[in-house]
Amino acid sequence: EMFDANPHRLPSTNIASIFRNSLSEIPAKLATIPPFLVLVAPRHTRSQRSYRYIIPDREITLDNSIVQLVCLKCQKTNHDPETSKDFYFCNECHEKESATVTTDATITCYCTNCLSDMHKHLAGSIHxxxxxxxxxxxTKLNLFAVLCIETSHYVAFVKCQKRNPLQHEWLFFDSMSDRMYDEQNVPLVDSVPDFDKWIDDAEKGKDDFFNWLDDRRGKRQPTSQTFNENSMRQLRLFRDGAFFFYENADMNY
Ligand SMILES: [Zn+2]
Ligand SMILES: [Zn+2]
Ligand SMILES: [Zn+2]
Incomplete structure (x- = not known):
């Protein structure tokens, strides 16, 4: 869950900025490189979102400013101004020192000083x-799903790998697309060939695009009449995006 009260009252933002603002607000750093990351859109109140529109970044980069490395020996971190930014892992030293087993999922590493201390006595056997x-x-995390919630109507955009691992397509899933005999929900799965383009366009001309959405929403007609099916889905994505799912492409699981 993220905290970003949107103090500047911006109408729109992207999820990576919320994530960064949120970490500096708490303040917190990541102690580990996560295989998955689920970001939850911030809210002022239960029903009011902090931002009117959120652009889901297709990629979030985890860099040294948000990932915390802690030396197992001296507890110095890579954010300590006096430590070198270089941290190392040494398999053999770690086995020898394994009395310091940690149960939490922190990154196992030593600072430059401690590593050279431990290696001082090795001399010839250093190899x-x-x-x-x-x-x-x-580390890059890739977006693979967005769950969008409007009151109790949930829809999702999900990325699917094609047979060629370098290709993917985005699907739209709506469990309540239609109703039959007024009691049964009819689900719908549809491909969204323009998903990447929607995000590119929103990133490029975001104010124009979101002003247009605002303008349309201001009309005194049901949204189903002011929006065609395609822009209705765009509205769901940018306005109702509530859970953003990221995976670490470098990790095997
Ligand atoms: Zn150290
Ligand atoms: Zn070591
Ligand atoms: Zn060593």
Missing amino acids: THHTKRVSSDK
């Missing part, structure tokens, strides 16, 4: 230690 630099600046 038996396999050291590797811990990097937290290149």
Whole structure:
């Protein structure tokens, strides 16, 4: 869950900025590189969202400013102004020191000073230690689903891998697309070929696009009449996006 009260009353933003603002508000850093990340759109109140429109970034980069590395030995972090920003993992030292087993999912690493301390006595056998630099600046999380909620009507946009792993398509899922005999919900699954374009366009001309949506919403007609099916889905995506699901592409699970 995120906290971003939108102090500047912006009508729209993107989810990555909310995520960053939220971490600096708490303040908090990530202690680990997560395999999944679920971001929840912030709200002023239960019914009022902090932003009228949210653009889901297709990619969020986790860099050193939001990921915290802590040295297992001295507890210094990569945000400590006096420590070097380089942190290392050494398999052999870690096995030897495994009395310091941590149960929480923090990143196992040592600062430059502690590593060279531990390696000082090794002399000739240093080659038996396999050291590797811990990097937290290149992790990318990819958007794979957005769950949109308007009162109790849930719809979702879901990314599906095609047979060619480099290709994907976006699907739209609506469990209550239609009703039969006024009692049964008829679900709908449809492909959304323009999903990437919607986001590109929203990122490029966001004020124009969202002003247009505002303008349309201001009309005294049911939204089903002012919006065609395609722009209705855009409205659902940008206005009702509530849960944003990201996965770490580098992680195997
Ligand atoms: Zn240290
Ligand atoms: Zn080590
Ligand atoms: Zn070592």
